[in-house]
Amino acid sequence: MKESKTxxxxxxEKESFYKVIFSRRDVRKNFVTKTxxxxxxxxxxxxAHHxxxxxYSQPxxxxxxRNNDTRNLVKESFLKERLKAIDLIPNKAKRRDKYLxxxxxxxxxxxxxxxxTYDHSRFGPFVIGRMTIKEAGIYSVCCAVQNLWLAARVENIGVGWVSIIDNIDLGKILNLPSNVxxxxxxxxxxxxxxxxxxxLESKKWLERMPLHAVINFEKWDNESETESSWNSLRNELKKQT
Incomplete structure (x- = not known):
């Protein structure tokens, strides 16, 4: 594939881009037998690699x-970790069955x-921009995850992120080196x-928060309206409520 020119x-094209974002899903079911x-x-x-x-550390x-033996081992880790999470569920008696x-x-x-994976050692100990915020390398990998997810959606392929897995288990199962x-x-x-x-929205586990609830202006003070330059955006946010 040739790289597109800026x-x-x-x-x-803009409409297609936003369509991809808003139609992306964390897919865990309805998979079909198709390679x-x-x-x-x-x-x-x-x-993802772009x-x-x-x-520019590309970490x-x-x-x-595709090997089923490997996947079964990962599934075992998932089942173990899923059960551990039950003790953390608020109102456990009411939500336990729903969670399971x-x-x-x-x-x-x-x-x-x-x-x-994330390789902290790639290109040596000094990476521009990572000295103050050391987690910036992990954030970079998350950007690659999002690129992959959106590209897969364009190809009508579902993607599900399984976060209920022990990383120690994964390291052993996948034979990861210590720096990865x-x-x-x-x-x-x-x-x-x-x-x-x-x-999780359709199952009424949680609801999507309205955008205005997560917007702050200038400082951590969502109720402040002292800065009039944001009034136009405030009005737009109210329309979407």
């Missing part, structure tokens, strides 16, 4: 997994799994359909 996007071709997989991985990274690696009935992974049902940290364990595959709303 240019101005048309209105149709992702090497050509499509290459495009998705290339998009994510921004602190100091990610992608471990592609949620479909939270597609490790075995998806076409393939991808573990995206697993950041995201993803399940990829074609699906019957993409849901209209996120699963």
């Amino acid at each position: 240019g101005i996007f048309s209105e149709d 992702i071709s090497d050509k499509v997989l290459h495009k998705i991985l290339l998009a 994510a921004p990274s602190v100091g 990610w690696n992608f471990i592609l997994i 009935n949620l479909k939270l992974e597609g490790i075995l049902e998806s076409d393939l799994n991808i573990c995206i 940290q697993p950041i995201a364990y993803l399940c990829l595959g074609y699906v019957k359909e993409f849901e209209n709303r996120p699963d």
Whole structure:
């Protein structure tokens, strides 16, 4: 795939971009038996590899997994960690069953799994921009995850991020060196359909917060209206409430 030249996007292109963002889902179910071709997989991985990274360090690696023995070991870690989380659920008596009935992974049902890792040692100890905020390297890997996720959605491929896994287990299962940290364990595959709303929203586990609830102006004071230059945006936010 050739790298596109920087240019101005048309209105149709802009619309397509926002459509991809708003239709992206964390997919854990409805996977179908269809193999992702090497050509499509290459495009998705290339998009991930073009994510921004602190100091241009590109600290990610992608471990592609189709072997069922490996996936079964990962699934065992998921099941163990899911049970541990029960003790942390508020109002446990009311929400425990709901939590256990949620479909939270597609490790075995998806076409393939991808573990995206972070290598802190890549390009040596000095990386521009990482000295003050040491986590910036991990943030870079998260950018690669998002690129992969959106590219997969464009290709009509579902992606689910399985975060209920022990990283120590993953390190052993995938034979990771000591300087490499697993950041995201993803399940990829074609699906019957993409849901209209996120699963945890449709299952009434949580609701999407309104945008105005997470916007602050100038300082941590969401109620302040002393700075009039933001009035136009405030009015726009009220319209969307």
